[in-house]
Amino acid sequence: ISLGVAHSHVLSSSSPSSESLKKTIIDRCEAFIQKNKSSSANNCQKIWSAFEQAFVGRDPCNVPMEAYDPLIHTVIQDPVCNRMLFWSKTKKIAHDFTEKRDCFLTLEDTLVGFVMNELTWCGKEESNETFTTGCPGWTDCVNNTVRSFWNRASAAFADAACGDVTAMLNGSIATPFSPTSVFATIEVKRFKAAKIKSLSVVLVTKENEGTTCDDPSLQDLQKEIDPKLKYNCKAVPE
Ligand code: N1C
Numbered sequence: 623i624s625l626g627v628a629h630s631h632v633l634s635s636s637s638p639s640s641e642s643l644k645k646t647i648i649d650r651c652e653a654f655i656q657k658n659k660s661s662s663a664n665n666c667q668k669i670w671s672a673f674e675q676a677f678v679g680r681d682p683c684n685v686p687m688e689a690y691d692p693l694i695h696t697v698i699q700d701p702v703c704n705r706m707l708f709w710s711k712t713k714k715i716a717h718d719f720t721e722k723r724d725c726f727l728t729l730e731d732t733l734v735g736f737v738m739n740e741l742t743w744c745g746k747e748e749s750n751e752t753f754t755t756g757c758p759g760w761t762d763c764v765n766n767t768v769r770s771f772w773n774r775a776s777a778a779f780a781d782a783a784c785g786d787v788t789a790m791l792n793g794s795i796a797t798p799f800s801p802t803s804v805f806a807t808i809e810v811k812r813f814k815a816a817k818i819k820s821l822s823v824v825l826v827t828k829e830n831e832g833t834t835c836d837d838p839s840l841q842d843l844q845k846e847i848d849p850k851l852k853y854n855c856k857a858v859p860e
Contacts, residue, residue: 643752643754644670644752646741647673647741648666648667650736651666651669651670651737652666654733654737655733658733660700661700661733663698664697664733669696669733669737672693672696674752676689676692676693676767677744677767678750678751678752679745679746679747679748679749679750680745680747680767681746681747682745682746682757682767683763683764683766684763684765685744685765685767685770686765686770687765687771687773687774689770689774690771690775691774693734693774694734694775694778697734699733699734701782701783702727703784704784704785704786705725705726705727706726706728706779706783706787706788707720707726707728707788707789707790708779708780708783708787708788708805708809709728709790709791709805710789710790710791710798710803710804710805711803712791712792715790715792716728716790717730719790726788729779732779734775734778735775735779738771738772741768742757744756744767744768773808776805777808777809777812779809780808780809780810780811781812783812783814784818785817786819786820786822787820787822788821788823789805789821789822789823790824790826791823791824791825791826792826793827793832793833793837793857794826794827794828794831794833796833797839798825798833798839798840799837799839799840799843806843806846810843810846813847814848815847815848815851818851819851820851821847821851821853821854822855822856823840823853823854823855824858825837825840825855825856825857826858826860827860829859830859835856
C-alpha cells in the first residue's frame, strides 16, 4: 500500500540561497511526490504559491499561524492511523528511529514537513522578496514566519492523528513534557478522543539515569489528555 509519506534520508535536501528558496521547495516537493505516489494529486507550483502568500510582504514577527491555512488546505495528505510519531526535544533520536523502522512517521515524513525541514525563510513589509537570512529566530518573537509554520503544520498533523499514537520524549532533561513545546502547546491540545485510542509515551533515557515515567511533567501530560484515551509510558534506554 502506498501511504503518501517518505523518509527524508532517501531524498536529497539541499540548502538554499535566498534566490533559490522557490527552487529548493519545488524540487523537494517533486522528489517527495516521486517517492510517494499516493501524493501525486499535489501540485508543487500551487503549494509554493500558497506557502509564499503566508509571509511575503509581511513583518516577519507578525505572521500568525493562520496565515498558513491556505497552504495546509492546498496539500493533499492521507492520514496514517496507528503509526504517527510525535516528539519533543528528541528530533535527532526520533528521526534516526523512523529511518530504521519504516512503520513510524513523523511530521517530517509528510509532504509539508519534508519540504520545509531545516529551512529558514521570511519576507519584509512593503517588499515582494523572500529572504533566507536575517530572519527572526525561533524565540525572537512569538509570531515569527518559521515558528508559525511549524505551529500550523503541527496542528494539522495532530488533527489527523488516529488510532494508537506514540510520542518520543527526552528523559535526559528536567521536564520531558515541556509546557512551552509545540508538542504541549499545540499537538496534545488537538488530540481527539473520538479518533485516538491510546497515547504511548516512549521516554528516551540514558542507561539507568534521568527521569522516569513517574516524572511530574508526565503526570501533567496524563491530566491534559481525555480520560477516554488510554495512556501508557515506557522508559527506553537510548
Ligand atoms: O516544540 P517541540 O519540540 O515539542 O516540537 C515537536 C513537535 C513534533 O511532534 C512535531 O510534530 O512539533 C512538531 N514539530 C516539527 O515537526 C518540527 N520539525 C522541525 C515542531 N518543530 C519542528 N521543527 C523544529 O524543531 C523547529 O523549527 C524548532 O526549532 C524545533 C522545536 O522542537 P522541540 O522544542 O524539540
